[in-house]
Amino acid sequence: MLALVNTPHGPSPIELREIAEPTPASNEALVDVHAFSLNRGELSSFARNKEGWVPGQDIAGVVRRQAASGAGPVAGTRVVALVDDFGWAERAAVPSHRMAVLPDNVSFTQAATLPVAGLTALRTLRHGGTLVGRRVLITGAAGGVGTLAVQIAARSGAHVTAVVGGPNRSAGLTALGASEVVEGIDNAIGRFALILESGGGASLAKAIQLVEARGTIVVFGNSSTESTTISFADFRGAPNSRIQSFSYFTSEPEERFGPDLALLVSLVADGSLKPQIGAERSWRDILQVAEQLRARRMAGKAVLITAPNRA
Numbered sequence: 506m507l508a509l510v511n512t513p514h515g516p517s518p519i520e521l522r523e524i525a526e527p528t529p530a531s532n533e534a535l536v537d538v539h540a541f542s543l544n545r546g547e548l549s550s551f552a553r554n555k556e557g558w559v560p561g562q563d564i565a566g567v568v569r570r571q572a573a574s575g576a577g578p579v580a581g582t583r584v585v586a587l588v589d590d591f592g593w594a595e596r597a598a599v600p601s602h603r604m605a606v607l608p609d610n611v612s613f614t615q616a617a618t619l620p621v622a623g624l625t626a627l628r629t630l631r632h633g634g635t636l637v638g639r640r641v642l643i644t645g646a647a648g649g650v651g652t653l654a655v656q657i658a659a660r661s662g663a664h665v666t667a668v669v670g671g672p673n674r675s676a677g678l679t680a681l682g683a684s685e686v687v688e689g690i691d692n693a694i695g696r697f698a699l700i701l702e703s704g705g706g707a708s709l710a711k712a713i714q715l716v717e718a719r720g721t722i723v724v725f726g727n728s729s730t731e732s733t734t735i736s737f738a739d740f741r742g743a744p745n746s747r748i749q750s751f752s753y754f755t756s757e758p759e760e761r762f763g764p765d766l767a768l769l770v771s772l773v774a775d776g777s778l779k780p781q782i783g784a785e786r787s788w789r790d791i792l793q794v795a796e797q798l799r800a801r802r803m804a805g806k807a808v809l810i811t812a813p814n815r816a
């Protein structure tokens with residue numbers, strides 16, 4: 506089968522090549538991958554991994570063979586799934602508890618946006634507890650996680666302030682539920698019960714000045730790659746506030762992946778979560794799409810289609 510193979514020492518960091526079919530374990534289904542999405546975190550994974558490794562965490566497709574254990578969806582079921590890697594391939598082995606069934610009105614492209622970015626949006630927001638009437642600040646709001654988090658927070662009753670990098674990045678965020686859109690975190694006014702912080706560096710330092718007493722800053726990324734220096738005195742205006750680190754893979758028990766994916770799918774199906782598709786291209790165009798994402802020219806999620814006529 507074809508897969509996008511890591512080639513860190515070649516002329517291109519990744520190449521479409523023939524590789525061996527996956528051999529699923531007894532709890533794993535074999536899934537025909539129709540679409541997958543690209544995450545900012547995956548951009549740096551090429552150089553970190555060995556020649557021959559296949560990246561890919563977010564996949565949507567059809568179960569070709571049910572897990573031998575009998576668990577999970579049967580052959581022919583449309584699904585979305587989260588895998589650790591080896592997702593950017595024509596077929597993938599998927600643990601049966603890491604999938605959710607797709608209703609007919611959720612496309613493979615929409616579904617592929619959900620695993621990493623959707624779970625991150627959903628679960629970082631849970632750190633804020635009940636959000637009705639609370640002020641929530643979301644950095645990187647125009648990005649993959651951000652566009653989903655804005656919508657879920659607004660749907661949960663929060664008053665959402667969306668932070669974007671420039672005037673060309675604010676389009677559509679008000680329609681997604683943001684009460685305010687500000688250019689740069691320095692322009693946010695007042696204090697917030699919950700801050701989703703992925704900029705790092707000066708953005709995290711400013712977030713500490715904006716959190717309210719007993720409020721929470723969830724640190725889930727470092728898009729700027731800059732460090733932050735903090736001191737106890739920085740928290741003077743927000744006693745008992747906290748900084749919470751976050752990793753979607755370990756944030757909740759393993760068995761919660763399926764139910765949380767199903768929850769996200771249900772929100773898309775009922776129209777209350779609209780994945781923002783910044784690019785929908787053939788997987789043969791992955792390098793161009795990756796460059797768009799790296800250069801902050803992607804609004805929402807980048808989705809790659811393995812077989813254009815199937816999606």
Ligand SMILES: NC(=O)c1ccc[n+]([C@@H]2O[C@H](COP(=O)([O-])OP(=O)(O)OC[C@H]3O[C@@H](n4cnc5c(N)ncnc54)[C@H](OP(=O)(O)O)[C@@H]3O)[C@@H](O)[C@H]2O)c1
Nearest residue numbers: 545645648649650669670674703725726727728729752753
């Ligand atoms: N901890 C976890 O489990 C987890 C899970 C998923 C993602 N992440 C991390 O969370 C962050 C957001 O992920 P994503 O998939 O939403 O990424 P994305 O689609 O690339 O969006 C990132 C957003 O961050 C903003 N940004 C601010 N400063 C930036 C900088 N110096 N360089 C690049 N972007 C900058 C950009 O804003 P503008 O477009 O307005 O300029 C962009 O919209 C990334 O750092 C990612 O690695 C962590």
